Amino acid sequence: MSARTETRLWIAQRASAAVLALCVVVHLIVIVYAMQGGLSAAEILARTRGSIGWLAFYSVFVLAAAVHAPIGLRAVLMEWTRARGWPLAIVLHAFALALAVVGLRAVWAVFAA
């Protein structure tokens, strides 16, 4: 892995972490607020259905997580296993793509439901 790629991954990991920190604070506040009196689908969808604001927020949240998680997993796998090179890159790209697709599907689901 070239030094340039390592540097790009390092920057992507920190930049996505900064975005995620803001998103997680909002998410934690919403969780504690929404859990009062129990969760219901009606309550969740009343907040998210048709809301461009929540659609944009959760889309950014999902995409930042799809960048952040695979890079973190890469560091762990490289430390704990012998995985290197293109096989590792394929697995991590697939994981990133899967997170982005399933995540954006969920965001769309609560927007369009």
Next chain:
Amino acid sequence: MKNDYRARNHPAWWAFAVHRVSGLALAAFLPFHFWALGQALGGEAALQGFLVWAERPLVKASEWGLVVLLAAHMAGGLRLLALELLPWRDWQKALLAGAAGFTIVVGLALALVL
């Protein structure tokens, strides 16, 4: 120092361990979380059906644990960003305690409403 528990039994190593375990747990959980919310594609009743299933005590306890891990990973991550990106200051030694405190506050707040 030998690479045994004595090299690891200090706050910064435990911060590393919590960050790693929480990161792995969150990476494993995320696809299921997204799948669960995707149930809304089948309509409100489908999502409600999942939420009723999730009322089980074991699922509730797992949810609580995951939110605490999320808080811990975020607070620990902010500590790392401060250590890496800001000029070193003495107050950064307190970040670890701050991260632990934040995690406990979130855990207690959620426990009150769970």
